[in-house]
Amino acid sequence: xxxxxxxxxxxxxxxxxxxxxxxxxxxxxxxxxxxxxxxxxxxxxxxxxxxxxxxxxxxxxxxxxxxxxxxxxxxxxxxxxxxxxxxxxxxxxxxxxxxxxxxxxxxxxxxxxxxxxxxxxxxxxxxxxxxxxxxxxxxxxxxxxxxxxxxxxxxxxxxxxxxxxxxxxxxxxxx
Numbered sequence: 001x002x003x004x005x006x007x008x009x010x011x012x013x014x015x016x017x018x019x020x021x022x023x024x025x026x027x028x029x030x031x032x033x034x035x036x037x038x039x040x041x042x043x044x045x046x047x048x049x050x051x052x053x054x055x056x057x058x059x060x061x062x063x064x065x066x067x068x069x070x071x072x073x074x075x076x077x078x079x080x081x082x083x084x085x086x087x088x089x090x091x092x093x094x095x096x097x098x099x100x101x102x103x104x105x106x107x108x109x110x111x112x113x114x115x116x117x118x119x120x121x122x123x124x125x126x127x128x129x130x131x132x133x134x135x136x137x138x139x140x141x142x143x144x145x146x147x148x149x150x151x152x153x154x155x156x157x158x159x160x161x162x163x164x165x166x167x168x169x170x171x172x173x174x175x
Contacts, residue, residue, distance in 0.1 A: 001051065001055075001062065002050070002051070002064070002065070002066050003052065003053045003056060003061055003065045003066065003068070003091060004037055004038065004052055004054050004055070004068045004069075004070075005036075005055060005056075005067060005068070005069050005072075005075050006035070006069075006070065006075065007055060007072060007075055008074055008078045009055070009056060009060075009061065009075075009078070010078065011028055011057045012127050017072040019151050024172070025027065030081060034070055037070055037095065037096055038070050040153070041070070041143065042054065042155060047172050054067075058082075058087075058121040061082070061087065061088060063079050063087055063088060064093075065088055065089055066084075066089055066090040067090070067091050068092045068093070069093045069097070070093065070097070071096060072097070073098065073107050076107055076108075076113075076154070077114055078106055079091055080107070080110050080113070081114040083112045085111060087173060090114045090115070091115075092113075092114060092116075092117065093108065093115075093117070094114055094117045094118055094141075095116075095117050095118050095119045095123070095141065095143075098162070101127055103132050109131060109134070114137065115138075115139060116137055116138050116139075116141070117138075117139055117140075117141040118138055118140055118141070119140070119141065119143065120140060121124045121140060121164060122137050122164075124140060124165055134162065142163060149160075160173055161175065
Protein backbone atom coordinates (compact mmCIF):
# COMPACT_ATOMS: atom_id res chain seq x y z
CA UNK A 1 0.00 0.00 0.00
CA UNK A 2 1.17 3.53 -0.73
CA UNK A 3 1.36 5.69 2.39
CA UNK A 4 1.82 9.44 2.00
CA UNK A 5 3.20 11.25 5.03
CA UNK A 6 3.49 15.00 5.44
CA UNK A 7 4.19 14.79 9.17
CA UNK A 8 5.81 12.33 11.54
CA UNK A 9 3.30 9.55 12.31
CA UNK A 10 4.28 9.26 15.97
CA UNK A 11 3.36 11.49 18.87
CA UNK A 12 6.93 11.97 20.14
CA UNK A 13 8.48 15.43 20.28
CA UNK A 14 9.03 15.66 16.50
CA UNK A 15 5.51 14.32 15.83
CA UNK A 16 3.91 16.91 18.09
CA UNK A 17 6.07 19.67 16.57
CA UNK A 18 5.02 18.66 13.03
CA UNK A 19 1.34 18.50 13.91
CA UNK A 20 1.46 21.92 15.58
CA UNK A 21 3.14 23.42 12.49
CA UNK A 22 0.48 21.86 10.25
CA UNK A 23 -2.31 23.21 12.45
CA UNK A 24 -0.86 26.74 12.48
CA UNK A 25 -0.43 26.71 8.68
CA UNK A 26 -4.01 25.52 8.28
CA UNK A 27 -5.39 28.15 10.64
CA UNK A 28 -3.60 31.05 8.95
CA UNK A 29 -4.23 29.67 5.47
CA UNK A 30 -0.54 29.45 4.59
CA UNK A 31 0.38 27.19 1.69
CA UNK A 32 3.84 26.44 0.38
CA UNK A 33 5.13 24.71 -2.74
CA UNK A 34 5.53 21.33 -1.02
CA UNK A 35 1.86 21.21 -0.03
CA UNK A 36 0.86 22.06 -3.61
CA UNK A 37 2.92 19.10 -4.84
CA UNK A 38 1.26 16.83 -2.30
CA UNK A 39 -2.19 18.11 -3.32
CA UNK A 40 -1.30 17.42 -6.95
CA UNK A 41 -0.26 13.87 -6.10
CA UNK A 42 -3.43 13.19 -4.10
CA UNK A 43 -5.59 14.62 -6.90
CA UNK A 44 -3.80 12.48 -9.50
CA UNK A 45 -4.06 9.29 -7.44
CA UNK A 46 -7.78 9.91 -6.94
CA UNK A 47 -8.34 10.54 -10.67
CA UNK A 48 -6.47 7.32 -11.50
CA UNK A 49 -8.32 5.31 -8.85
CA UNK A 50 -5.11 4.33 -7.04
CA UNK A 51 -5.49 3.44 -3.37
CA UNK A 52 -3.35 5.17 -0.78
CA UNK A 53 -3.37 6.12 2.87
CA UNK A 54 -2.59 9.65 4.02
CA UNK A 55 -0.99 10.76 7.30
CA UNK A 56 -1.84 7.62 9.22
CA UNK A 57 -0.42 6.67 12.62
CA UNK A 58 2.81 4.66 12.77
CA UNK A 59 0.99 1.58 14.07
CA UNK A 60 -1.10 1.44 10.88
CA UNK A 61 1.95 1.31 8.59
CA UNK A 62 2.90 -2.17 7.38
CA UNK A 63 6.41 -3.43 6.77
CA UNK A 64 5.67 -3.89 3.05
CA UNK A 65 4.15 -0.43 2.57
CA UNK A 66 5.73 2.11 0.23
CA UNK A 67 6.20 5.40 2.05
CA UNK A 68 6.27 8.72 0.17
CA UNK A 69 7.51 11.84 1.95
CA UNK A 70 7.59 15.25 0.33
CA UNK A 71 7.23 17.99 2.92
CA UNK A 72 9.30 17.30 6.02
CA UNK A 73 12.93 16.41 6.73
CA UNK A 74 11.86 15.30 10.23
CA UNK A 75 9.34 12.89 8.76
CA UNK A 76 11.98 11.59 6.35
CA UNK A 77 14.36 10.98 9.27
CA UNK A 78 11.58 9.05 11.01
CA UNK A 79 11.01 6.93 7.88
CA UNK A 80 14.72 6.22 7.43
CA UNK A 81 14.89 4.92 11.00
CA UNK A 82 11.72 2.88 10.46
CA UNK A 83 13.22 1.34 7.32
CA UNK A 84 16.45 0.50 9.15
CA UNK A 85 14.34 -1.38 11.72
CA UNK A 86 12.41 -3.24 8.98
CA UNK A 87 9.14 -1.46 9.79
CA UNK A 88 8.48 -0.15 6.26
CA UNK A 89 9.18 -1.30 2.71
CA UNK A 90 10.15 1.08 -0.04
CA UNK A 91 10.98 4.73 0.73
CA UNK A 92 10.34 7.47 -1.83
CA UNK A 93 11.00 11.16 -1.24
CA UNK A 94 11.17 14.53 -2.93
CA UNK A 95 11.06 16.91 -4.56
CA UNK A 96 10.75 19.33 -1.64
CA UNK A 97 12.74 18.02 1.31
CA UNK A 98 15.97 19.99 0.82
CA UNK A 99 17.47 22.34 -1.73
CA UNK A 100 20.98 20.91 -1.72
CA UNK A 101 22.32 17.49 -0.77
CA UNK A 102 24.07 18.78 2.35
CA UNK A 103 20.97 20.44 3.86
CA UNK A 104 19.41 18.92 7.00
CA UNK A 105 22.58 16.95 7.72
CA UNK A 106 22.54 15.29 4.29
CA UNK A 107 19.35 13.36 5.04
CA UNK A 108 18.53 13.06 1.32
CA UNK A 109 21.79 11.14 0.78
CA UNK A 110 20.80 8.30 3.10
CA UNK A 111 21.23 4.90 1.46
CA UNK A 112 17.83 3.75 2.79
CA UNK A 113 16.02 6.05 0.34
CA UNK A 114 14.99 3.96 -2.66
CA UNK A 115 13.88 6.75 -4.97
CA UNK A 116 14.08 10.55 -5.01
CA UNK A 117 11.76 12.54 -7.24
CA UNK A 118 12.98 15.81 -8.74
CA UNK A 119 10.96 18.41 -10.65
CA UNK A 120 13.35 18.84 -13.59
CA UNK A 121 16.60 17.76 -15.21
CA UNK A 122 18.47 20.83 -14.01
CA UNK A 123 17.78 20.04 -10.33
CA UNK A 124 18.74 16.42 -10.90
CA UNK A 125 21.96 17.48 -12.63
CA UNK A 126 22.75 19.92 -9.81
CA UNK A 127 22.61 17.09 -7.27
CA UNK A 128 24.56 14.69 -9.47
CA UNK A 129 27.47 17.15 -9.74
CA UNK A 130 28.49 16.29 -6.18
CA UNK A 131 26.70 12.96 -5.76
CA UNK A 132 26.94 10.93 -9.00
CA UNK A 133 26.18 7.74 -7.05
CA UNK A 134 22.55 8.91 -6.88
CA UNK A 135 22.02 8.66 -10.66
CA UNK A 136 19.98 5.44 -10.43
CA UNK A 137 17.90 6.73 -7.49
CA UNK A 138 16.75 10.06 -8.99
CA UNK A 139 13.80 10.26 -11.37
CA UNK A 140 12.13 13.32 -12.87
CA UNK A 141 8.53 13.95 -11.84
CA UNK A 142 7.03 17.24 -13.02
CA UNK A 143 4.07 17.52 -10.65
CA UNK A 144 0.81 18.60 -12.27
CA UNK A 145 -1.16 21.70 -11.56
CA UNK A 146 -4.88 22.16 -11.13
CA UNK A 147 -6.43 24.49 -13.66
CA UNK A 148 -9.66 26.01 -12.35
CA UNK A 149 -12.66 25.35 -14.53
CA UNK A 150 -16.40 25.59 -14.31
CA UNK A 151 -18.03 22.19 -14.28
CA UNK A 152 -20.23 21.54 -17.27
CA UNK A 153 -18.76 24.44 -19.24
CA UNK A 154 -17.56 23.75 -22.74
CA UNK A 155 -13.88 24.36 -23.21
CA UNK A 156 -12.68 26.13 -26.31
CA UNK A 157 -9.18 26.85 -25.05
CA UNK A 158 -6.46 25.08 -23.15
CA UNK A 159 -3.06 25.71 -21.61
CA UNK A 160 0.21 24.23 -22.81
CA UNK A 161 3.08 24.50 -20.36
CA UNK A 162 6.44 24.11 -22.07
CA UNK A 163 9.10 23.58 -19.43
CA UNK A 164 12.04 21.76 -20.98
CA UNK A 165 10.52 20.36 -24.15
CA UNK A 166 11.97 21.18 -27.56
CA UNK A 167 10.13 23.67 -29.77
CA UNK A 168 9.39 20.93 -32.31
CA UNK A 169 7.33 19.05 -29.70
CA UNK A 170 5.43 22.23 -28.80
CA UNK A 171 4.59 22.82 -32.47
CA UNK A 172 3.28 19.24 -32.85
CA UNK A 173 1.12 19.61 -29.73
CA UNK A 174 -0.35 22.86 -31.04
CA UNK A 175 -1.17 21.21 -34.39
